[in-house]
Amino acid sequence: xxxxILDGKKLAAEKETILKEKVSALRARGxxxxxSVVLVGEDPASVIYVRxxxxxCERLGIRSLARRLPADISQTELEKELRALASNPEVHGxxxxxxxxRGLDAxxxxxxxPPEKDVDGFTDLSAGRLANGMAGFxxxxxxxxxxxxxxxxxxxDGKHAVVVGRSTIVGKPCAMMLLEENCTVTLCHSxxxxxxxxxxxxxxxxxxxGRAHLITEDMIKPGAVVIDAGIAHxxxxxxxxxxxxxxxxxxxxxxxxxxxxxxxxxxALMMNTVEAAERFENV
Amino acid sequence: xxxxILDGKKLAAEKETILKEKVSALRARGxxxxxSVVLVGEDPASVIYVRxxxxxCERLGIRSLARRLPADISQTELEKELRALASNPEVHGxxxxxxxxRGLDAxxxxxxxPPEKDVDGFTDLSAGRLANGMAGFxxxxxxxxxxxxxxxxxxxDGKHAVVVGRSTIVGKPCAMMLLEENCTVTLCHSxxxxxxxxxxxxxxxxxxxGRAHLITEDMIKPGAVVIDAGIAHxxxxxxxxxxxxxxxxxxxxxxxxxxxxxxxxxxALMMNTVEAAERFENV
Numbered sequence: 327x328x329x330x331i332l333d334g335k336k337l338a339a340e341k342e343t344i345l346k347e348k349v350s351a352l353r354a355r356g357x358x359x360x361x362s363v364v365l366v367g368e369d370p371a372s373v374i375y376v377r378x379x380x381x382x383c384e385r386l387g388i389r390s391l392a393r394r395l396p397a398d399i400s401q402t403e404l405e406k407e408l409r410a411l412a413s414n415p416e417v418h419g420x421x422x423x424x425x426x427x428r429g430l431d432a433x434x435x436x437x438x439x440p441p442e443k444d445v446d447g448f449t450d451l452s453a454g455r456l457a458n459g460m461a462g463f464x465x466x467x468x469x470x471x472x473x474x475x476x477x478x479x480x481x482x483d484g485k486h487a488v489v490v491g492r493s494t495i496v497g498k499p500c501a502m503m504l505l506e507e508n509c510t511v512t513l514c515h516s517x518x519x520x521x522x523x524x525x526x527x528x529x530x531x532x533x534x535x536g537r538a539h540l541i542t543e544d545m546i547k548p549g550a551v552v553i554d555a556g557i558a559h560x561x562x563x564x565x566x567x568x569x570x571x572x573x574x575x576x577x578x579x580x581x582x583x584x585x586x587x588x589x590x591x592x593x594a595l596m597m598n599t600v601e602a603a604e605r606f607e608n609v
Numbered sequence: 610x611x612x613x614i615l616d617g618k619k620l621a622a623e624k625e626t627i628l629k630e631k632v633s634a635l636r637a638r639g640x641x642x643x644x645s646v647v648l649v650g651e652d653p654a655s656v657i658y659v660r661x662x663x664x665x666c667e668r669l670g671i672r673s674l675a676r677r678l679p680a681d682i683s684q685t686e687l688e689k690e691l692r693a694l695a696s697n698p699e700v701h702g703x704x705x706x707x708x709x710x711r712g713l714d715a716x717x718x719x720x721x722x723p724p725e726k727d728v729d730g731f732t733d734l735s736a737g738r739l740a741n742g743m744a745g746f747x748x749x750x751x752x753x754x755x756x757x758x759x760x761x762x763x764x765x766d767g768k769h770a771v772v773v774g775r776s777t778i779v780g781k782p783c784a785m786m787l788l789e790e791n792c793t794v795t796l797c798h799s800x801x802x803x804x805x806x807x808x809x810x811x812x813x814x815x816x817x818x819g820r821a822h823l824i825t826e827d828m829i830k831p832g833a834v835v836i837d838a839g840i841a842h843x844x845x846x847x848x849x850x851x852x853x854x855x856x857x858x859x860x861x862x863x864x865x866x867x868x869x870x871x872x873x874x875x876x877a878l879m880m881n882t883v884e885a886a887e888r889f890e891n892v
Contacts, residue, residue, distance in 0.1 A: 454734055460716065483800055498740055515791075
């Protein structure tokens with residue numbers, strides 16, 4: 327058996343085709359969707375991520391209103407910048423690139439982003455709306471993960487989904503979103519005993535730990551949908567949480583790294599931004 | 610084998626002893642803790658719940674500022690009342706008794722309660738703070754459930770906790786709180802297939818569905834900590850989600866209904882209210 331590969335790059339391109347039409351329609355009505363990615367300092371990984379988000383904006387016709395702020399900016403100044411973007415009608419989505427340089431309070435900064443512009447879904451209010459089953463923006467990586475699962479064609483309702491990793495930006499919101507799809511959901515993490523015993527029960531397995539090749543062939547239920555949302559470096563190569571050869575043998579469907587959850591995260595950000603612009607238009 | 614009974618009435622009385630001292634200390638410093646329970650209409654069950662909350666306030670020396678509003682109140686008037694309580698310095702905690710009469714928007718009403726007075730932990734912001742691992746008020750029934758688990762003396766770290774029921778007031782926040790305690794957490798619900806297979810894995814089992822005697826002896830791992838947070842009526846008697854005789858035989862520790870999660874929910878509300886008053890004092 328060999329897993330069907332869930333090609334995130336291809337799926338992201340399909341999403342972009344749909345989004346381009348939506349952006350054209352918005353522009354025809356005089357609304358130019360605008361995304362402001364705020365980068366504080368020059369963390370090399372962050373610079374690359376921000377650049378790829380800006381490129382996606384360019385491809386789709388979304389106005390990119392990037393803000394580059396110095397690493398030694400004060401908390402007060404940072405919050406002032408974010409509040410200015412919050413009240414700027416040309417900006418429909420605000421994304422504060424994390425991590426922030428030392429000394430800055432990310433939670434307090436994120437709290438300056440109003441829910442209607444929180445396209446990253448990181449604010450407490452957006453997280454609470456997800457937990458309470460209310461409408462709101464969901465974090466981009468979990469949105470992309472759910473799209474990849476849908477790509478498999480395997481229905482989620484009643485399935486046992488196991489999420490490994492409990493970060494506030496991937497694992498926890500992903501668990502809540504799988505619950506919204508009526509999965510039975512198990513959340514595993516570094517304190518979990520018998521991880522393999524848990525993952526082997528998964529009809530749908532989402533790995534989001536950043537620990538290279540944590541998930542091996544024997545930990546996968548034969549035929550399962552396996553989404554690899556990990557990013558790690560091993561021997562100078564980019565790889566994921568799932569050992570790829572064993573993953574391909576055991577899984578029914580597998581999203582690869584690179585080319586799986588990564589491109590879908592960017593696509594989800596664009597989906598959220600276009601939705602923010604559409605909602606803005608209808609206020 | 611016969612389960613140790615986790616006596617919620619006794620534990621609640623112990624909590625009250627500690628709270629009484631805290632209230633006395635606050636009063637000695639000129640702060641009288643105040644809780645406003647808002648009841649709209651005259652739903653008979655709600656009237657009983659509200660009365661028991663007011664009685665607990667009386668026992669502890671907490672000022673009860675109850676608001677009784679007519680069932681035909683408009684949404685605008687209800688929100689005006691809640692905003693008045695929000696800005697009233699004598700009120701440290703606000704609880705809007707649910708369900709509201711038909712025609713009223715509970716979500717919009719709850720959103721009028723500021724996080725520092727949200728002693729019920731029901732607002733989106735409080736739910737998000739829980740999901741994002743930030744300080745804030747947690748919903749009272751899950752707070753009580755965790756106290757009952759602690760009463761057993763069984764450490765939670767690394768244990769597999771299974772929660773049955775995914776309400777926003779019990780199941781979901783309880784799952785998030787067990788995750789904070791480093792449990793591996795599985796959330797089951799009406800769409801779960803093979804419920805017994807899931808519950809039999811639970812070192813800690815929390816049942817919160819309101820379906821009388823859903824959990825039978827064969828569904829309990831021998832020796833498990835079982836918390837019954839269900840309330841149902843069967844043959845004219847109050848009972849819980851766990852079939853009591855089978856539960857006592859299989860579990861290592863069992864919280865009964867009545868006398869388990871019920872009294873601990875009230876105690877948790879009092880704990881949150883006193884904490885709100887203490888925080889108010891320190892602002």
